[in-house]
Amino acid sequence: MKQLILDADKCTSCLQCELACSLEHEGLFAPAYSRIKVFEFEHGKRNIPYTCTQCDEAWCLHACPTNAIAINLELGTKYVIEDLCVGCKVCTLACPYGTINYNAKSGKVTKCNLCSGDPKCADACPTGAIVYADPQELTV
């Protein structure tokens, strides 16, 4: 199954991924609402892109009291059903990686859904630091 493969060694922290993500999901350029984040360490020595890993055992899903997080079996994604989300934030506490976040504007949580199979962050990345591929099919 395809997944986002993130390679920190290739990341320059240009934030094109965050721009693409926010445009796709929020309709504007606003990295603050991006589902993927680039973290800078040691004055820019290391730049690390990071987003939901779509855990097999997704604690966000199990923690949700309103069943607002569902599984897309075809893509392997866990996605938020906005109509069911009440914004209680329990999932944000359950996630060990901090990749599901509360959006104060909408009053609901947001997380990566791999843009329903066409992740815009991978498309926007100029250096190949974000690739959408099946790891088993990648030639080493």
Add this chain to the structure above:
Amino acid sequence: MTWHGKVLIADLSANTVRTEPLNQAWADEYLGGRGLATRYLTEMMNPKADALSPENVLIFATGPMTGTMASTSGRYCVVTKGPLTNAIACSNSGGKFGAELKYAGYDLLICTGKAVKPVYLLIEDGNAQLMPADDLWGTTVWHTEEFLKEKHKDPQIKVASIGVAGEQGVKYACVVNDLHRAAGRSGVGAVMGSKHLKAVAVRGTVGVPCANPERVMAVTKETHQLLKDSDGRRELTEFGTNAMIDSMHAFGGLPTNNFLKMTFEGSKNINPEAMKTPNENGHTNLITNKACFGCTIACGRIAHIDKQHWSVRNRENYHHASGGLEYETAYAFGPVVGVDDIDALTFAGYLMNEHGMDPISFGVTLAAAMELYELGILTNEHTDGVPLNFGNAEALTIMAEKTGKQEGFGKELGLGSKLLCEKYGRPELAMVVKGQEFAGYDSRALQGMGLGYATSNRGACHLKHDVFAEDMADQSGDGKAVPCKNSQDQIAMIDSTGLCLFTTSAWDTDAFQRQIAAACGDDWTREKLLESGERTWNLERLFNLHAGLTAADDTLPPRLLETPAPEGVAKGKVCELDKMLPEYYSLRGWTDTGIPTQETLSRLSLNEHAV
């Protein structure tokens, strides 16, 4: 439309902030960034006012493309009257601060007056407030940024600040953002210091609206690809701007020892290869390349100093990674002062960022001091006992630190080359135009560059025109006025978009036009964009004329006009400015004394700004 339509005005004298609607009529004439800020500046201040008086106005300007997904969309400009030149200053910076300011909901930030006590401006989305900065005054840029992120418990805050150099009026103090990006030239940091404004800290989550995402994304994809496929872009990514140092040395246009020479054998020790090659301790200078906001080029260098190097051996606070050498820093701490110790150069760069100073002006000022020293005009008594010979790496780092902290002879170096050389009775040794020091190109070898330097509205500058191709092909002044004028107008336009000049290896004016039309509307045609750039250039000129500058200021030092090139491709030549300048004035539609004619003013709708 990718403007917010909002301007934040901080009245430092009254200790108040307010929001005003953006003057959309001006935005339609000047686009944004450099042009729009120049329009506001001319409206809000008397050009004759002292640059370091409360009457000066300090503008941080984003462009309509700032914060969008267009590549290199992180640029902002600081526009004000510069203390180094007493002319208009327009310093452009990358990093992430500019986009964050835009994301907070503002197109421009305008600072007027002078605070009674030191303050910083905190902007969080639509809210802005002036906060006391007494405990930050006297501290470095690096401390200020860390302190503010910690104080407000938000590592995502972006900070633009000044160091002691800006506080104490070093003529070429800069505004540093994101630790090692800077609005570097003309002393904009000293203006900030004169206003008692230590920093602007901003957090923006509002974002930038996009009216027509499908079209914007289609153009963005296409222009990203143009950059990806460009050889010029590839070179910038791989080597950074310092790729230029080898070619300038080989060409014989690399200013060395305060322009006494035009080649530098030590270049090989500070070039991109040297940055990537391990030294005898196994230490490699370069760590990685790094992008400014939105940039798919990533020409920035992240480097570190060898911990065993004498400059930082017992100074652990300089052992971390930070901004590394780019061409202009390599030139200004290298050939022009005769130094080729890569760790000393890198350390000097750290000190510039930490204390907030322009590397070019500092390096060329030190070069002038070194020439005065070798002539016996300056002695160890003046220089705190430090021998200022060309090639003394220790003198470079000691003086960089003294200037940053405004100690000892550093106070004199903080005057800039012009005032320093005047003070010691040798004004002709100052390698400046309008008081601003030259970048790393000798205009005896690059004639068009000489014309660009002489006519640049902010004094000597390599970033306001682009005659490289013509200069490399032909070492005469023939035919340089046309590309000089045209590129000045094009670059004034680019600086008004919020995008970066370093895209021009891949993007022509039409490529910019497609992006701006998609974001701002189809009335932004190629013609309108270039006219807007020309209007900006002329308005800057008019500001300078009102400030008291004349055609006599459009000149170069005698070393470039009278002393034949000692070596290199242009050996025996001088800069043919006398030939190029009249042609240039005529092309611009200016009188032979460099004043825009009535016809030119009417054509560009600048009548109200007539001299």
